[in-house]
Amino acid sequence: MKRIKIDRTKCVGCLTCTTACIIAHDSREARSRITVDSNGSYAPIFCRHCDQPECVFTCMTGAMSKDYETGIVSYDKNRCASCYMCIMACPYGVLKADAKKQTEIMKCDMCISTSEGKPQCIAKCPMGALTLREVL
Structure with a gap:
């Protein structure tokens, strides 16, 4: 399984990753699926696509699912x-309600829903701070 990893020593907080996410999913409305840690550095925090995802376990309708x-x-x-149980259950705080459509959740989908089919945050990071790594 692969996850997006960030090398915080290389990240300068430029937020190019969030812009790439917005463009990859819907360039007409500025909505990023990336959560930003604004405690000083403005570094991105990505969905970890957990092995045992609490968001999936708490979702009563099956809207959140894990492809093993x-x-x-x-x-x-x-x-x-739109019960937001997934948002409350996420231990990393990376799920959020869509600001434009309050009935929808915003989360990283690794860009599988886009024509590029690969995470655009990684492809567009000018500092090379983001990588897709295999985790065991």
């Missing part, structure tokens, strides 16, 4: 009841 083959935790807006 790819390791990706995905969100199906058509099944979402």
Whole structure:
């Protein structure tokens, strides 16, 4: 299973990753799936696509699901009841309500829903601070 890793010694807080995310998913509305830690450095925090995802376990409708083959935790807006249990359950605080559509959740999907099919935050990071690494 692969996860996005950040080398905080290389990250300068430019937030190019968030812009790449916005463009990759919907360039008409500025909505990033990346959470930003604003405690001084403005560094991105990514969904960890957990092995035992609390967001999936607490989702009563099955809108949050884990593909154990790819390791990706995905969100199906058509099944979402907007209860926000997934947001409350995430131990990393990376899930958030969509500011434009309060009935939807914003989370990293590793860009599988885009034509690029690979995380654009990694592809566009000018400092090379983001990598996709295999984790055991």
